[in-house]
Amino acid sequence: MAVSSGRTNVIPIQLDATFFFERAVRSLDRYHYDRALKYFRRAVEYEPDNPVNHCNMAGILSELGNYEESNKILKWVVDELDPTMTECHFYMANNFANMENYEAAEDALVQYLEEDAEGQFLDEAEEMMDLLHFELERPPRRANIKSREGLYEHDQARMLLEEGKFAEAVRILRSITEKQPEFTAARNNLALAYYYMGLFDEAMATVQTVLEQEPGNLHALCNLAIFYQHEQDTERLELLVQSLRKTVPFHQEHVFKLATTMGILGEHDHAFVHLQRLLKDADNQQDPCLLHYAAVSACNSDKRGEAERLWKQALKLDRESGIPEYYLKHLQDGVLPPSVSYQYHLPFEEQFKKWGKDTDDLPDQVKKDPLVRSSFFWALRHGDRSTKLQVIQALGMIADNEVKETLKDFLMEAGEEDYLKHIAMFVLRGIGVTEPLQAVLEGKETTVEQNRMPSRLPVWHERWQAVVETALTRMQSRYDMIGQHDLLTLWVEFLSRLYPEVPPIRKTEGWAAALEYLTAKMHRRAVTYQEVATRYGVSVATASKYAKWIDEVCGIREKMQTVFPALDGIEQE
Known part of the structure; x- marks a missing residue:
């Protein structure tokens, strides 16, 4: 007869939320939804303050087609229990869509996109937006996507930079960097926008802020080198260029940035090496702008044969702009200057010659070319008197909001000649600006009304x-x-x-x-x-x-x- 040792083989079951959660998951794996729902309800009873248990229960109700009950639970979770469970709005949107209540689904989906910082279901939400577009027979409401906060605005600002609308880009980029100080890409582009507008001090201050956050940021270092060159700070420029000569970036975007920067700095051999790396990609060989950069670096490195080949290749891809043709002809005629500009447009003087002194309009591609527009803004701030007169007239032919704001700012520049400001006011009136204009004339700030002639006459008959x-x-x-x-x-x-x-x-x-x-x-x-x-x-x-x-x-x-x-x-x- 065996003697009992006092031990038992019975293992006690610990009935808690975890136990019922595991049972629920096993039931789900076997597609036993009713049983899974029962177990999730028990898990909620053990841990009523755990929002995940409630969401799991709502998920089972949705699988069972009980969409209204599911949404009641989800709404309670996000309203009362845990407002950070923003994914509940996405689940509710799915339920509303299954109930064919597409307006409510849209409301819930927009709320999800605007509140969810992680973007866990972002791809699925975008697919649902497409469905709602179809079902509602109208475009769905636009949402400010929180998980992409700043990215959409940054893309918009980059597009504005590409279109030469620098002042608009500055407004957006300033807003982004104020809300997200760590967004270095936005700061780099803000520095460039300032530079394109001729606001050099602001550009330098902005790029220094980036380098305080990320001392090795390649875009910022390249921008800083350009700014040093503009400032003629040869000592600091040479130290920075020595570092850039040793840099071999991996990503194509960084390779392109470094290549164009080295070209602008006069390091044409290094620019050519990096541009050749980019042109090994077959897709890049279809870009006339990139071919032009490579041709310029070759030409400035005394590789005239290679430059001719590259410009001929660019000409096959772009016959309309006249740019490859211009440089190819001047190369073949032997009249290219010792150093050719990397910018993909005709030289500034050549543009005015091409358009003609008495033309009353500019080609659309010229109006939209950011490099041309940047040249205009730079010349308006830093050119001689004759160039400024030409630029003011050319800006009047572009006549968009960016131009209007630029000319209005010009009127307030204390150091500019009054005659140039009178021309600018004449242009502004000619392109439809009717409100009173603020201007510094004869050293004093004054308001110029639309119906006032530029005189001190008390009447105008x-x-x-x-x-x-x-x-x-x-x-x-x-x-x-x-x-x-x-x-x-x-x-x-x-x-x-x-x-x-x-x-x-x-x-x-x-x-x-x-x-x-x-x-x-x-x-x-x-x-x-x-x-x-x-x-x-x-x-x-x-x-x-x-x-x-x-x-x-x-x-x-x-x-x-x-x-x-x-x-x-x-x-x-």
Whole structure:
């Protein structure tokens, strides 16, 4: 007879939430949903404050087709128990969609996208949006996706940079970096946007902020090198370039950034090596812009044969822009400058020559080219007087919101010449800006109303305006905005000097003819009294009489000898 040792072979069962959870999972594996639901209910009883147990129970109810009961539980979880369980909104959206309540499904899905920081079901949510688009027969509501917070806005800003809309990009990038200081890509692009706009101090400060966070950030280091070059800080530039020469990046994006930077810095051999690496990829060989960069680096490295081959390859892909053709022709003619620009557009001076001095519009591809626009913004801030006049006129041909804001900012630059600002105001009015303009004129900030002429005349009569409109109507297709502005200024000066003893204006065409004649003379145009008299339908004597009257009052001959020393003289009878 065996003696009991006092031990038992019975293993006690610990009935807790984990026990019932495991039983529920086993039941699910066998597709026993009713039993799984029973076990999940028991798990909830043991741990009523555990939101996962409630969500599991809601999931089983959904599998069983009890969508309303499932949503009641999910709503209670996210409203009362744990608001951080944002995935409940996604589950609820699924339930509503199964109930064919697509409006409610859309509401729940948008709430999920806007509140869920992890984006666990982001791909599935986007698929559901496509379904809702089909079922609702309209585009679904746009949502600010929290898990991609800043990414959508950053992509939008990058697109604006590519379109040359730098001021708009700056506004978005500033907002991103204020909310997400660690978003270094946004800061790098903000630095570039500032640089493209000619705001060098802001660009330098921004890139330094990136390097404080990530001292090895390649994009920031490349940008900093460009900024050092602009600042002519040769000592710090050389130290940084030595480091960049030893850098061999792996990712194509980094290779391209380093290659173009080294090219701009004059390190053409290093640029060529990196660009050759990129062109080993067959897809990259279909990019005329990349081929141009490689051709430039080859040309500047005295590899003229390789440059010719690359530009010929680019020409096959891009015959419309004229860029590969221009450089190929000049290379073959032996007239390329010692250092060729890496920018994929025609040289700035060549663009103006191509468009023509009196053109009243620019090609669409030019208006949208970010490098062209960047050149304009740089020239407006850093060019000489003649270049600024050309740029203001060219910006008037682009005439988008970016241009309007740029010209408005220009009016407030204390160091700029008043004449240039009057031209800018004339352009702004011509492209539809009607509100009062703020400008610093004669050293003082002033407001310029739309209906105010650029003068101190206390009144402005309709007949005086009629003369201007008569002249500008006939001149518009033949004179640029600068010429039109100067005609207006000349007329206002004439009236101002005589006021209040202003002559009666009976025949507007005679005065308009005289004004065009004098304006043409001031702008190196060959013109006779006979030509303007015929154009305005007046006699030569009338045109001559009024022109000489204006000359006597305003001293045109003296101005032509001082301000316009090389211009033709006024015609004598």
